[in-house]
Amino acid sequence: MNTADQYLKTIFLVEQLEDGPAATGELADRLGVSPASVNEMVGKLEDRGLVAHEKYKGATVTDDGEARAREALQTYCILERFLANVLDVDDFRAEARQLEPVIDETVADRLDMIIDREPQCPECFDAEADACGLLVEEGIEADD
Amino acid sequence: MYAVSSVAARVDSDDQLARLLQIGIVLEEVVEARAHRHYQSLPVEERDEAIEELLSEASAESAEHRRRLESLVEDLDADSIPFEDVKELVAGSYGQTGPEDFDGVLYDQLHGEETAYKFYDDLIDAVEASDATFGVDREAVLETLRDIRHAEAEGVEEVAKLMEARA
Numbered sequence: 001m002n003t004a005d006q007y008l009k010t011i012f013l014v015e016q017l018e019d020g021p022a023a024t025g026e027l028a029d030r031l032g033v034s035p036a037s038v039n040e041m042v043g044k045l046e047d048r049g050l051v052a053h054e055k056y057k058g059a060t061v062t063d064d065g066e067a068r069a070r071e072a073l074q075t076y077c078i079l080e081r082f083l084a085n086v087l088d089v090d091d092f093r094a095e096a097r098q099l100e101p102v103i104d105e106t107v108a109d110r111l112d113m114i115i116d117r118e119p120q121c122p123e124c125f126d127a128e129a130d131a132c133g134l135l136v137e138e139g140i141e142a143d144d
Numbered sequence: 145m146y147a148v149s150s151v152a153a154r155v156d157s158d159d160q161l162a163r164l165l166q167i168g169i170v171l172e173e174v175v176e177a178r179a180h181r182h183y184q185s186l187p188v189e190e191r192d193e194a195i196e197e198l199l200s201e202a203s204a205e206s207a208e209h210r211r212r213l214e215s216l217v218e219d220l221d222a223d224s225i226p227f228e229d230v231k232e233l234v235a236g237s238y239g240q241t242g243p244e245d246f247d248g249v250l251y252d253q254l255h256g257e258e259t260a261y262k263f264y265d266d267l268i269d270a271v272e273a274s275d276a277t278f279g280v281d282r283e284a285v286l287e288t289l290r291d292i293r294h295a296e297a298e299g300v301e302e303v304a305k306l307m308e309a310r311a
Contacts, residue, residue, distance in 0.1 A: 003151045031151050086233060087166060087225050098160055101153035102270045103167070103263075110171060110259045113241055114233040 012069035021058030162222030
């Protein structure tokens with residue numbers, strides 16, 4: 001997934017969690033980059049009409065940006081489910097984050113052929129847990 | 145609460161490299177199994193030597209790629225993947241998503257090889273972007289990945305030629 005899509009996905013998720021614009025500091029923490037890098041990329045995304053940015057408040061995805069963010073989130077869900085359900089990876093969240101930049105959406109679509117993903121994906125993504133909501137539920141059940 | 149993630153497309157550790165190679169193994173398994181099933185699923189009147197040869201070569205080539213990737217993963221001393229389960233999942237998925245006619249078969253084959261090419265291309269970039277030391281020789285990894293990428297490019301070309309010839 002390219003860098004722009006990773007940013008859009010993260011802005012979209014932070015907006016949901018904060019119920020408002022995504023602050024630069026929060027985005028920098030989540031993406032593991034400097035605030036300066038965030039500002040630079042948010043500026044580029046703003047120029048492309050994918051993000052609106054309000055000084056001192058933060059970034060918000062536009063309708064076009066949200067469509068891209070949802071696609072990116074779906075790619076991410078495929079990766080998480082593939083790692084958890086096909087390769088039996090326990091720490092699928094950390095690995096999905098590591099591998100996300102290297103896996104293109106066309107590759108994820110191919111992996112999607114062999115995983116059992118629900119039609120409502122990515123609506124059920126759990127932003128707080130940073131994971132596919134269904135995997136979170138399965139994890140909770142396994143712990144009980 | 146959140147681990148630091150990064151937007152860098154870079155392979156920084158043996159574990160990460162091994163996991164990506166395992167994803168490559170699964171992609172090859174998908175191409176191998178589907179190429180084999182594709183031919184079997186074609187109606188007799190749609191079969192000919194050219195497509196038989198193409199699919200049989202594609203299946204054998206993917207098996208060879210898979211073995212080369214597996215050998216690298218073994219040298220990295222990474223956890224193995226439940227490969228028998230993967231085989232079952234791949235076989236099971238065909239019933240739901242398999243194409244039913246000749247053009248669909250060729251398109252699916254083309255798509256599989258293009259996707260594999262993109263995967264290896266991105267992986268090579270990510271290994272080249274890193275200065276990490278791996279448990280296997282970096283040049284050997286890159287050489288294997290470049291060889292396989294080249295074969296995928298040739299595969300794409302062969303399928304495209306066959307599609308053109310039938311158009």
